[in-house]
Amino acid sequence: MASETKLKARKARGFVDRGPGDVAATEAMLAAIRKVYEIYGFEAVETPLVEYTDALGKFLPDQDRPNEGVFSLQDDDEQWLSLRYDLTAPLARYAAENWTTLPKPYRSYRCGWVFRNEKPGPGRFRQFMQFDADTVGTASVAADAEICMMMADAMEAVGLKRGQYVVKVNNRKVLDGVLEAIGLAGDDNAGRRLTVLRAIDKLDKFGPEGVKLLLGAGRKDESGDFTKGAGLDEAQIDRVMKFVGVVAYLDFMGDDDKPSSALLFDGERKEIEPGKHTVLEALSYYFGDSPKALDGIQELHQIETIVRAAGYASDRIRIDPSVVRGLEYYTGPVYEAELTFEVPNDDGQIVRFGSVGGGGRYDGLVSRFLSEPVPSTGFSIGVSRLLAALKAISSPIVAAAKEPGPVVVLVMDRDRVGDYLALAKKLRDAGIRAEAYLGSSGMKAQMKYADRRGAPCVVIQGSNEREAGVVQIKDLIEGAKAAETIASNAEYKAARPAQVEVAEADLVETVRAILARHA
């Protein structure tokens, strides 16, 4: 009758609800990461979800879609506000606003929801959580190296094993040098530079042939849709493919710092000196004519030296020139934490989680607000994505977060609810999670309720028991096991598996024993 205009209960597109399991697992994971950041000496800070739109800034080379992708609203004084879309821009604002009083370099971490107003997809939502750490106010590559080390430690702190993840490091200067080398320097070429970088970034997805197409005329995808390319000439494509070739070589070898090896340069075999870094040597050979590229390669050398000295081998932190990242405010080293394992999903398809975090050096971000340069570097972990990955491999940190349900006190005589609440209180006073049933259904439904709550046991006290001063306590976990061997219903009812009758005075002690049994 009244159903004609009923509201449909539905959540907004691209947003998700999280149940008790997810909430608990997230808490556990965040605690593990926080511990790592803390022990490195980083301190907590929290900033609002809302910032003035201009503080968030959108100074990308591709200014063609200003404000798109951001949730914005106008204040009553007509100023534009936006929901933050990452944690770096708000940190830059915070650091600038408090610059005179902060200890410098300022090392801080923060965790929170960020929002992006864009098309959601599998594993991509319009609200998600990030967990960042940043060092603000130092240009030293040691800060970059330390961030990488901390990320590698964080990955292991959440239960990933060595080999299941790798932190890849590149340098924007190397990429810029490559672009410079093919004559794409200067402001007029900003758009094409971007297209080339995006093409390089697609190596994983489409392979060298796909990248080549994207550098030239363009590429058709499997639905027949066409992607326009960068329109480079053959000589330029050739040069970029040299770079791509180095990247592909690294994929092929699987290890970037073999102590010494021979390598084919333009078909000519050359020995690489012992102790030299193969990939960086190759890059120097091909792009050594660009001062910018050399500068970047030099920085990568330094980072590598630092992390190796600190005991982080290439299975944890690795130089990888294929990391492109962001394309916007990064000015130097960039990093990406990648998961290396694959897992079948519910449909049996193989899923790669890929990147679960990334970051880099952003020397221009804080100084937008100040009259002095404030070189900074930081990293962001995609919390939701990392959690999804940990769930897929049944990581202990996720499993351990699962709480058992409360002990449920069944309500047998509705007019004596007070007595049942008193029983529950007795358990609570002993530190046991407990509740009396507050619905209106009969005993059978109450048992189902307890079952669904994951209750370890139920407490039953009808008039007979009350008069005798006793309670029935049924162990639901043992009971379920026992039930498997009982075939007929009558027998099942009569058996009352895993149920004991004890004096009311022994209630707490008996429940405790059951909890201990299943702990």
Next chain:
RNA sequence: GCAGCUGUAGCUCAGUUGGUUAGAGCGUCGGAUUGUGGCUCCGAAGGUCGGUGGUUCGAGUCCACCCAGCUGUACCA
């Protein structure tokens, strides 16, 4: 954004060349069992067939447009 595919019960799906009151399994709720979560049996609730318009005596089925979802691609601060 672009391209392709798909929309029928809470979920997974049937539904014949257009033909009467749109079905099944699972799930949910109730009963058998008035005090026991499983099993079994019985029963019930639950649908504007994504929406709007059109063709037709008649549309879940055919047509147009719209909306939503999925996949790919683009973008991703």
